[in-house]
Amino acid sequence: MSFNNLDTxxxxxxxxxxxxxxxxxxxxxxxxxxDMNNPTCGDRIQLQLQLDGxxxxxxxFSGEGCSISLSSASMMTQAIQGKxxxxxxEMSKAFSQMMLGEDVDTEEYEMEDLEALQxxxxxxxxxxxxxxxxxxxxxxxxxx
Amino acid sequence: xxxxxxxxxxxxxxxxxxxxxLVYLDSAATSQKPQQVLDAVNDYYKQANxxxxxxxxxLGTRAxxxxxxxxxxxxxxxxxxxxxxxxxxxxxxxxxxxxAYGYARxxxxxxxxVVVTQMEHHSNLIPWQxxxxxxxxxxxxxxxxxxxxxxxxxxxxxVTENTKIVAITHVSNVLGTINPIKExxxxxxxxxxxxxxxxxxxxxxxxxxxxxxxxxxxAFSGHxxxxxxxxxxxxxxKDLLESMEPxxxxxxxxxxxxxxxxxxxxxxxxxxxxxxxxxxxxxxxxAIDFLNDIGLDNILEHEQQLANYATEKLRTMDGITIYGxxxxxxxxxxxxxxxxxxxTATVLDAEGVAVRAGHHxxxxxxxxxxxxxxxxxxxxxxxxxxxxxRLADSLVNTxxxxxxxx
Numbered sequence: 001m002s003f004n005n006l007d008t009x010x011x012x013x014x015x016x017x018x019x020x021x022x023x024x025x026x027x028x029x030x031x032x033x034x035d036m037n038n039p040t041c042g043d044r045i046q047l048q049l050q051l052d053g054x055x056x057x058x059x060x061f062s063g064e065g066c067s068i069s070l071s072s073a074s075m076m077t078q079a080i081q082g083k084x085x086x087x088x089x090e091m092s093k094a095f096s097q098m099m100l101g102e103d104v105d106t107e108e109y110e111m112e113d114l115e116a117l118q119x120x121x122x123x124x125x126x127x128x129x130x131x132x133x134x135x136x137x138x139x140x141x142x143x144x
Numbered sequence: 145x146x147x148x149x150x151x152x153x154x155x156x157x158x159x160x161x162x163x164x165x166l167v168y169l170d171s172a173a174t175s176q177k178p179q180q181v182l183d184a185v186n187d188y189y190k191q192a193n194x195x196x197x198x199x200x201x202x203l204g205t206r207a208x209x210x211x212x213x214x215x216x217x218x219x220x221x222x223x224x225x226x227x228x229x230x231x232x233x234x235x236x237x238x239x240x241x242x243x244a245y246g247y248a249r250x251x252x253x254x255x256x257x258v259v260v261t262q263m264e265h266h267s268n269l270i271p272w273q274x275x276x277x278x279x280x281x282x283x284x285x286x287x288x289x290x291x292x293x294x295x296x297x298x299x300x301x302x303v304t305e306n307t308k309i310v311a312i313t314h315v316s317n318v319l320g321t322i323n324p325i326k327e328x329x330x331x332x333x334x335x336x337x338x339x340x341x342x343x344x345x346x347x348x349x350x351x352x353x354x355x356x357x358x359x360x361x362x363a364f365s366g367h368x369x370x371x372x373x374x375x376x377x378x379x380x381x382k383d384l385l386e387s388m389e390p391x392x393x394x395x396x397x398x399x400x401x402x403x404x405x406x407x408x409x410x411x412x413x414x415x416x417x418x419x420x421x422x423x424x425x426x427x428x429x430x431a432i433d434f435l436n437d438i439g440l441d442n443i444l445e446h447e448q449q450l451a452n453y454a455t456e457k458l459r460t461m462d463g464i465t466i467y468g469x470x471x472x473x474x475x476x477x478x479x480x481x482x483x484x485x486x487x488t489a490t491v492l493d494a495e496g497v498a499v500r501a502g503h504h505x506x507x508x509x510x511x512x513x514x515x516x517x518x519x520x521x522x523x524x525x526x527x528x529x530x531x532x533x534r535l536a537d538s539l540v541n542t543x544x545x546x547x548x549x550x
Contacts, residue, residue, distance in 0.1 A: 005162070006494050006545065010487075041486060042503035042510060042517045064516045066484035129486065 008119035009126070010067065017113070018067040023077035027060045032144060036136035038128055043069045047077075047136040051144065054085050061133060068126050072117055073133035079111045085141055092134045099127045145442040151526050153178040153434075164496025167531045172317050172345060172475050172522030173500050174367045177431075181370055184430030185423050195419055197396065211422050214429030215412070221432045222362065222379055223353040228411035229385065232425050235376035236344040237267040239363030240311075242378055242415060243340055244271035246388040247361075248309055254280035257307045259337075261286045261294060261323075262512050263316045266505045268342035272311055281308070288512060291469040292319035299331050307337040314346030314362075318504045318513075318520065320451065320472030322346075329358045338384065344368055347377075348524070349447060349474055351440045354379055366424060371431035375424030378415070385411050392417035435525075443525045447474035450523040454532045461536065463543060467513055475522035477504075480539065483546050485519040491542040497535055 027048040037044035043065030050058040059077040063070070076095075080088040091109045098104045098114075101121040106112055120130045151157050154176045159166045168176060188210060194203035196211045212227070219227045233239045248258070248271075258272045262285055276283045286294050286302045303310060310332040315322050325341055332339040338360035346352055347362075348369035354362050361384070366375040380388075390397055390408055397417040399407040408414035435443065454476045458464055463481040480488055489501035500520045503510045510516060521535055 006491060009490065010545075040502065042507065043486075044516070066486035068486070123490065126486070126490065 005122070009123055011116045011119065013113055013116040014067060014071045017071035017074040021061075021070060021074040023060045023074065023081075024062060025060050026062060027058050031058075031060075032140050034136045034140040034143070036132060036139060038065075038069070038132050040128065041066075043129065043132055045069070045073055045132055045136055047073070047133060047140060049137070049140050051085065056080050056083055056085060056088060059137075061136075065132065066126075066129055068117070068120060068129040069132045072114075072130045075111075075113045075117070076133045076137065079109075079114060080137065085144065088137060089141055092138055095134055096131065099130055145438060145446050145525070147446065147526065147528055150438065151528075153180065154526050155179060155182075157526060161496040161498070162494050167497045167534045169521040169523065169527065169531060169535060170498045170500050171348075171524035171527075172368070172520065174373065175348060175370050175524050176526065177372065177427075178370055178434050180434050181372070181427050181430045185372060185427045188423050188426045193423075196422055197413070207422060210426050210429075211420065214425040217429040217432045218377055221352075221436070222347075222377075223355050224379055225355065226382060229379055229382050231378040231380070231385075231412045231415045232421055232428075233363075233376045233378050233415075234374055234421065235365040235367070236265075236342060236363045239361075239376055239378035240267050240271045240340070240342065242391050243361050243363075243380070244275045245391045246415075247338070247384065248272070248275040249278055250389070252276065252279035252281040252308055255306055256281040257284050257304065258282070259284045259286060259303055259307050259310045259312075261312055262288055262508050263292065263294075263319055263321060263506065264311070264313055264508070265317055265342060265344065266507070267344070268311055268313055268340075269508065272309070286312075289469075292316070292467065293321050293469045293471075294323060296324065296327055296331070299328050303331055303335050303337060305335055307332070307335050309340060310337050311340040311342070313342040313344075314352075315349070315473045316468070316506075316509075317345050317475075318477050318506050318509055318518065319468035320475045320477070321469055322471065322473055325359060326357045329360075333358070345473060348435075349440075350444045360384055366428040366431065369428075369431055370434055371428040372424050375421045375428050377428075382411065385415070388415075390414050390417065394418050396420065438525060446525060447523055450474060450527055450529065450532065451476065453529050454521060454523070454535070457532055457536050458539070461539065464539070467518060474524065475520055477518045477520045479515060479518050480543060480546075483542060485517045487546065488519045488539070488542050491545055492535070492538045495534070495538045495541065497538045499535070 027050045031048040031050045034047045045063035048060045061073045094104045106115040192206040194207040196208040215227045218230045329339045340361040341359045343364040347364035362379040367373040394417040465479050467477045485501035
């Protein structure tokens with residue numbers, strides 16, 4: 001059996017984040033909490049951001065979903081920790097471009113792990129899975 | 145029933161998906177369309193296209209005859225007493241909302257009850273949630289048995305003198321449960337309540353006789369029974385429909401229009417505001433002819449064989465959970481251990497097997513099953529046991545694939 005195409009979707013690093021999610025749980029103390037779901041499939045995520053001024057001190061998530069949505073959330077929380085909110089939003093834009101199949105300089109945005117999700121752009125039905133956590137972050141930033 | 149010959153009628157079944165012949169197991173979402181239906185729609189546009197009920201010219205007459213001819217086909221298909229009881233709508237959702245706005249809201253008041261089940265599709269739930277909110281009535285649930293069926297004893301205890309409407313699906317789109325509509329209708333009528341039946345998963349697969357079932361309203365969608373998208377049916381008993389005000393106002397549905405008021409056409413047209421779904425209805429008529437030629441009883445028998453075969457086959461696999469009662473309609477809903485259904489569906493798709501993954505527009509039922517989503521393979525007259533073998537092989541591959549990457 002050959003699943004070359006699928007291997008580009010389910011790369012090792014994605015499966016690692018899915019099986020061993022980083023930053024899963026909830027933030028201790030005051031935090032900005034955002035609930036987001038994907039109404040077409042039932043995936044849901046709760047994202048918590050602890051802000052110190054405009055810097056994201058801590059980011060944690062919980063929820064239920066497929067390997068793509070949960071690994072993306074894991075990678076995102078890792079990538080945005082310690083970043084300014086504005087920079088995190090820039091990163092989110094870059095991630096959206098990547099999902100549309102555009103070339104993105106992942107080093108510039110310090111989102112190397114996230115590069116693994118590039119393959120999702122070839123699976124249009126799964127793009128919404130990958131962007132769920134990012135949408136939650138954007139919603140949180142708007143509320144802030 | 146010659147399934148191979150039937151398959152020849154469906155051009156899309158020749159498609160290759162990701163280098164594999166298509167195995168289409170998502171007919172509960174929408175069915176594929178036979179050439180006969182595609183031709184009927186095409187021919188209408190090429191030879192009869194015109195607006196209905198108004199043109200004095202020849203094409204107007206042709207279009208009207210074909211459109212009203214389709215209504216008669218639906219009437220016969222349902223064994224309704226009159227074509228006045230057959231309203232063309234956009235689909236089951238629109239049919240349900242027409243009942244909720246046209247019948248439920250004006251008739252419900254505080255203290256009244258609307259009875260549903262937790263297996264309802266959102267289209268047979270949210271219109272009632274909204275109607276009870278607007279009227280001060282309450283929504284009550286008939287509990288589900290452990291296997292996802294309902295017991296008539298529970299129906300008897302849930303339906304009371306305060307119940308005005310019992311709204312229930314004929315066949316569950318997730319569990320495959322086939323509900324005893326005739327018996328439930330009798331219980332509803334004993335309490336002077338009306339019964340509304342969501343037939344979206346019923347009408348495509350089995351003979352439906354609304355007179356025998358004695359249901360007050362029955363709704364279904366054309367696209368799940370070989371017809372085009374965008375057309376469906378609302379059947380209602382004539383006296384009920386006559387007591388209702390239209391839900392949509394405008395052209396086509398009026399009798400006399402004055403400066404400050406208007407009167408409505410007679411049934412069924414008073415519920416068909418605007419230029420109707422002419423091509424869709426003609427396509428639905430052709431689909432009914434197609435299904436009748438094969439025979440709904442033959443289709444049901446074939447599908448039951450497929451459902452049994454699939455259940456047996458999947459049950460032999462390790463690490464799989466199957467949902468729903470033993471006696472089921474033409475679908476099997478399942479989950480692989482440790483693999484999210486979206487991931488399952490993506491791997492199956494890579495091998496040309498199309499299944500549905502998600503909450504199936506039944507979030508309260510997902511809650512009852514204690515899952516966020518499931519995978520579902522659903523069958524129709526063109527499916528074969530080979531299709532199910534392909535599904536089972538691909539599920540084995542899915543487990544291997546996710547076993548490997550973990």
